Amino acid sequence: MNRSIASGVFSVVSAKVIVLVVTAVSTPLLYRFLGASAFGDYAFLLSVFAIYMIFVSSGITDGVRKFLAEDRNAANWSEHVVGFYFRLAIVLAAVGSLLLVAAAQFGIVALAFGDELTIYFYALAVLVLTAQFRDYARKTLMGFGLERYSEPLKVLDKLGFVVVAIPLVYVGYGVMGALAGHLFASALVAAVGLVLVHRRISLSCLFSRPTKRFPRAEMLTFNSMSIVLVFLLMSLYHIDIVMLQRFAESSDVGNYRAALTLAEFLWFVPLALQTVYVHSTSELWSNNRHRKITELASRTTRYTFLLTAVMAVGLAALADIAVPLYFGSEAEPAVTPLLLLLPGALGFALARPILAVSQGNGTLRYPVAATGTAAVINVSLNAALIPRYGMHGAAIATSVGYGTMFAFHCWSARLVGFNPLADARLGQVTVTTVLAAIPIVALSMAIPNQLLALAVVPPVGFVIFLVFALLTGALDPAEPFEILAAFPDPIGSRADSVHSRLEGRLSGDTTRNWLQNLLFVAGLSLLVSGLALGILDASI
Incomplete structure (x- = not known):
């Protein structure tokens, strides 16, 4: 763009x-x-x-x-x-x-x-x-x-x-x-x-x-x-x-x-x-x-x-x-x-x-x-x-x-x-949506207070979704900043600077593998947590 x-x-x-x-x-x-x-x-x-x-x-x-x-x-x-x-x-x-x-x-x-x-x-x-x-x-x-x-x-x-x-x-x-x-x-x-x-x-x-x-x-x-x-x-x-x-x-x-x-x-x-x-x-x-x-x-x-x-x-x-x-x-x-x-x-x-x-x-x-x-x-x-x-x-x-x-x-x-x-990348985005839906829905069910649920679920759900998007490859790590870099200053110039630094740091295979492993662990933890919350809510 x-x-x-x-x-x-x-x-x-x-x-x-x-x-x-x-x-x-x-x-x-x-x-x-x-x-x-x-x-x-x-x-x-x-x-x-x-x-x-x-x-x-x-x-x-x-x-x-x-x-x-x-x-x-x-x-x-x-x-x-x-x-x-x-x-x-x-x-x-x-x-x-x-x-x-x-x-x-x-x-x-x-x-x-x-x-x-x-x-x-x-x-x-x-x-x-x-x-x-x-x-x-x-x-x-x-x-x-x-x-x-x-x-x-x-x-x-x-x-x-x-x-x-x-x-x-x-x-x-x-x-x-x-x-x-x-x-x-x-x-x-x-x-x-x-x-x-x-x-x-x-x-x-x-x-x-x-x-x-x-x-x-x-x-x-x-x-x-x-x-x-x-x-x-x-x-x-x-x-x-x-x-x-x-x-x-x-x-x-x-x-x-x-x-x-x-x-x-x-x-x-x-x-x-x-x-x-x-x-x-x-x-x-x-x-x-x-x-x-x-x-x-x-x-x-x-x-x-x-x-x-x-x-x-x-x-x-x-x-x-x-x-x-x-x-x-x-x-x-x-x-x-x-x-x-x-x-x-x-x-x-x-x-x-x-x-x-x-x-x-x-x-x-x-x-x-x-x-x-x-x-x-x-x-x-x-x-x-x-x-x-x-x-x-x-x-x-x-x-x-x-x-x-x-x-x-x-x-x-x-x-x-x-x-x-x-x-x-329809496949990756679909998998991201299905995987992220489990902990997000479970989180909303586990919070008894309605106002608290409305305050907590949207930001936490967005972070959960973002982790799974990076994990599945639906979104590359530097892409959000690449998108923002096209917008008018001061947003564009600052995002472009972050994008350049991030691209440089992710250029090596070792760094990419480390990031992928970290995301995999985070995604697996979120999925297990979501299943546990769903089971706990159902039992209650």
């Missing part, structure tokens, strides 16, 4: 960590203030809105960041790209908003979803406008490589939502109060974002007309394929919520959404990588650096597997404690769906960066085919299992759909022209 890509990842990850913390605080408050039933209605509305916005904005946001990043040798290329997509954003936002108003006014919403939800679609119609320009501004900044601006806007969006929505929901405005928070935040971010874009490229480009050689057909083709891809991708996120609303109580939808919220915490780093890689790898593809792309993708797959696996193991070990403590005792039914969702969430996490690299190539027919196959499996299983098994059936179906994404996108990547498994 070169320094420019790593800097973008660092900016995105930093913002996502802040957003994750704010979300972690605000979501249980919303759940408690709304109650499981109203929270289910709120989750359903956001799922419908997310699917609807695919047709309004996804082609625009993906297209503007891809084609800006290419920086072709054409006169006023950036101005024409920004202006082309700005005009398209205005037209689609206006049409999308009017269609929602018409659907609510003429009873289509009431017929499809019930009279009680109709009023909320007027708020969603306004949200179409603000969300369109929020996303356009952020993705335009990303296309210019300005993650240092685009990512703080995401933080501003989340904070603006929380500042408005939580008080309104608390005083009794319910779902409409939560939607008002989204309206305020998206309008604020759209205004600030467009000002930042204007500082880089004057928005008067809205009125400029590019030459006949401007690749409108190529852009519109990419937009169309992006819409199909994002629709299939978002169906994996939201179709379970929409179908569950049809066959189950709103409280079940709310608890299932709570389980999904926790499972999706596994994605914050893969999402950051996916966000950056679309436009960053576009430049690598345009320069035909296929070997670099394969190296980047395969190492990213391995690091994503390691990081997501340790989080999944820790979350599974603490699920009985974390869910009721986080959401309240009303959310205890969410524990089982969460456990069922975790394996699939892990597979989806692995697929995300691979998909982004494929998108950077611009050849979307293979990613669309891979995502479409997984989406068909997901919809079919949800249709078969939800009517009979409710939210547990939705969790199983969605987990399988998520999990197949990794396999299908590995196949897609080979057809696009890179190998995401070249240095993935």
Whole structure:
């Protein structure tokens, strides 16, 4: 990973960590203030809105960041790209908003979803406008490589939502109060974002007309394929919520959404990588650096597997404690769906960066085919299992759909022209996960105090996982510092110094053998300790 890509990842990850913390605080408050039933209605509305916005904005946001990043040798290329997509954003936002108003006014919403939800679609119609320009501004900044601006806007969006929505929901405005928070935040971010874009490229480009050689057909083709891809991708996120609303109580939808919220915490780093890689790898593809792309993708797959696996193991070990403590005792039914969702969430996490690299190539027919196959499996299983098994059936179906994404996108990547498994070390990472899970789960079971378990298990579990990763060869001793060395100073320079010293000390066979023996003893001790704790806990 070169320094420019790593800097973008660092900016995105930093913002996502802040957003994750704010979300972690605000979501249980919303759940408690709304109650499981109203929270289910709120989750359903956001799922419908997310699917609807695919047709309004996804082609625009993906297209503007891809084609800006290419920086072709054409006169006023950036101005024409920004202006082309700005005009398209205005037209689609206006049409999308009017269609929602018409659907609510003429009873289509009431017929499809019930009279009680109709009023909320007027708020969603306004949200179409603000969300369109929020996303356009952020993705335009990303296309210019300005993650240092685009990512703080995401933080501003989340904070603006929380500042408005939580008080309104608390005083009794319910779902409409939560939607008002989204309206305020998206309008604020759209205004600030467009000002930042204007500082880089004057928005008067809205009125400029590019030459006949401007690749409108190529852009519109990419937009169309992006819409199909994002629709299939978002169906994996939201179709379970929409179908569950049809066959189950709103409280079940709310608890299932709570389980999904926790499972999706596994994605914050893969999402950051996916966000950056679309436009960053576009430049690598345009320069035909296929070997670099394969190296980047395969190492990213391995690091994503390691990081997501340790989080999944820790979350599974603490699920009985974390869910009721986080959401309240009303959310205890969410524990089982969460456990069922975790394996699939892990597979989806692995697929995300691979998909982004494929998108950077611009050849979307293979990613669309891979995502479409997984989406068909997901919809079919949800249709078969939800009517009979409710939210547990939705969790199983969605987990399988998520999990197949990794396999299908590995196949897609080979057809696009890179190998995401070249240095993935899937066997070593899988063995690491299985071995580390034993002492981590046993430790969580052996600590009777819930708060103490939440404080002890995550850091100790991470150390246990790291030891097994080094023992199995899933991670080389110097690699963590090599990764950090690519990030901006002062982190980069200090990590690079440590990496160089560590590489020098590990260059001799004697030193390597000594380290391997030490790790073997440590790993064996942890495994035996885990088994002993499990046996002791079972006997008690």
